[in-house]
Amino acid sequence: MTDSQSTFRHLSETAQQINETRSTNAKISLCAKYFKGLNSDKELQLAARFLGEGAFSSISGKLATIGSRTYSTCAAEFCEIDYEKVFKPCKTALGSASEAIEKLMHNIEAAREKCEPGKLMLQEIESIYQEIYQVSSRADKQRILRRAWKQMTPLEIKFFIRIMTRGSLRIGFETKSVVSALAKAFGKNMDDVRYVHMITGSIGKTALLCKNNNLDEANFKLFHPLSFMLASPIESCTVENVDQYIAEEKFDGMRAQAHISGQQVKLYSRDLNDITHSFPEIVRFFLKKDLPDVVFDGEICVYKDDEILPFQLLQKRMGRKNPGKKILKKFPVLFISYDLLFHDTNPIFEHSLTQRRQLLEQLSNKHELPITNQFTVQDHDHVDELFKRALAHGNEGLMLKKADSTYEYGQRRKSWLKVKKPGGTLDTVMMYAHAGSGKRGGYYSDFTLGIRVAEDERYEEEFIPIGKAYGGYTDEAMKRLNKRIKDLTVEKYGPTLGLIPEIVIELEFDDIQVNKRTKANYSLRLPRFKTIRWDLDPKDADTLKDVEQMYQQKIDRERLKQRENPSFHFPK
CATH class of the missing domain: 3.30.470.30 (DNA ligase/mRNA capping enzyme)
Incomplete structure (x- = not known):
C-alpha cells in the first residue's frame, strides 16, 4: 500500500468518485475497495467515521461547533472577496456553502496562491477537528481553518467542511450504504453488520469489528442513540x-x-x-x-x-x-x-x-x-x-x-x-436547477423554488427562495423540464443553473416552519412537486404573505381536547 491511500485527499477523491457514480451497487463497490486498501485499524476507523458519521463518533457526544457564517466569512477572507457581494450570491446560486467554497478556491488566484496542498493523513485531519472542538472563539476557529486549508486542495476543503459540520456528504451515499460497503469489503452478512452498527452506535467501531472478525463481540450499551425505525x-x-x-x-x-x-x-x-x-x-x-x-x-x-x-x-x-x-x-x-x-x-x-x-x-x-x-x-x-x-x-x-x-x-x-x-400547497417559481446524481445523473433534477415578493415592501427582489424539491415528478416530466431549463438559463455556477423565473411548480409540503436563517424567515418541511403548472404565469405564484398567513392559521386553529x-x- 502506498502512503497516498491513507491521505485525506484520497478519501475526498473517493467520495467525489462515489458522487459521480450512478448505480448504488457501484457506489458500494467503490467504497468497499477503498476500505480494503487501508492497512491500519486506525485509518479504517477514521475513514468509516468520516464517511458515515462526521468529525466525531456519534456516541462521543462531541460536535465541531462551528457555524456556517464562521467558515463562510473565513473562506471569503481567504479568497480576498467581498462576503456580501460575491460569496453570498455564489452560495445562493449553488445552494451549498461548501460547494461555493470549493468553486471559489479553485477559480480565484488569490486562494490558489495561498495553498500548497500536501499529503494530510487521516490522523492529522482528526487532530484538526479536535483543535476546533477545543476552542470557542470565532477568531480561533478561523485561525485553525486558514492553516488547514493552506494544506488542502479545493476538493479536500469541501469534504473537510461537510464532515466537520456533520451534515450529509451529499454524494448519494448515507450511513446505510457505508454499512453495506463494510460488509462487502470484509465478506460479512449485511444484516449482521447493520445490527452491530445499531447496537454499538459507532460506524468506526463497526468497521474494526468487521475487519477483525469480531462482530459477535458487539454488545448494546445504554446512552448511545439507536437508529430509529x-x-x-x-x-x-x-x-x-x-x-x-x-x-x-x-x-x-x-x-x-x-x-x-x-x-x-x-x-x-x-x-x-x-x-x-x-x-x-x-x-x-x-x-x-x-x-x-x-x-x-x-x-x-x-x-x-x-x-x-x-x-x-x-x-x-x-x-x-x-x-x-x-x-x-x-x-x-x-x-x-x-x-x-x-x-x-x-x-x-x-x-x-x-x-x-x-x-x-x-x-x-x-x-x-x-x-x-x-x-x-x-x-x-x-x-x-x-x-x-x-x-x-x-x-x-x-x-x-x-x-x-x-x-x-x-x-x-x-x-x-x-x-x-399534506400540510398544504403553494404555487412557486423555479429559481435554480441543480444537477442530479445517481440514477438521475446527467439531468437537472433538484430545484430551488421561490415565492413572490415583488409587491412586498420588505424586499427588493421579485422572488425569494422558500424550499428545495428533489422529487415528485415523472422521468418524462423531468425531461421536459430540462429542455425548458436550457432556454431559461442565465447563469451557471458549476452544477447549478440560475434561471429566468418562468416555470411554475405547485409544491406540496408537510408543514411550514420558522427558519430565521433563510431570507423568507420560513422553510417548508418535506417539499415535493405536486404538479408542474405549465398553464400559470409567474405572476400567479403565491407570496410570502400567503406563507405567513398559512403558518398563523395552523397556530390558531381549534383542536379537539384530549379528554374527548x-x-x-x-x-x-
Missing part, C-alpha cells in the same frame, strides 16, 4: 390486509428516544443528537419514576390546556440550553412513549410489537407514564374514522403498525405506515 408514507385506501395492523395517532411533535438508568436520563433526536439540555422537565419527570433500565421510543410534544399544540411551538424549545422559567411555562412539553426498545438488562428489538407493547403498558401502569392509545384496526372505514379524529386533535395523521413486526431499526419498510394529509377520545393515556 421509519414508516413508509401511504394512502389509507391502498393498505392491504388492514386487519393485521394496529393504529396510533401521529403526533405533531419531535421524535425522540429516552435512555434511562438509575439517576441518569438522556434524550436523543431522530438525527441522533443529544437534546437532553432542551427539556429539563422531561428529565425530572423520569427521575421521579424509579424505572428499571429502559429505552423508550416516543414523541416530545408541547402539551397545554388538554391539547397537543403545533410543532412550530416546540421549535421555540429546540436548541435552547437551560431554558428559562418563562419558556418552560409558556411551552410545557410531555414525552409520550409508543415503543420500548430495551428493558431491564436486555434489548428487545427482536420481540414483536405486541410483546413490546405489553411490557410498555406494564411500565406505564406501574410508574404512571404517558403512552399512546392503540386501536385494533377493523377495516378501511375504521382507518378513515381514526384518521379524521387524529386531524381533529391537531395531529399529523395516523400510524399503522403490524402487530407482529420486530423493530426494524434504520429501515423504511411496510411494517410501519404513516397516513398523513384521547390519543394517549396518562395513568394517575
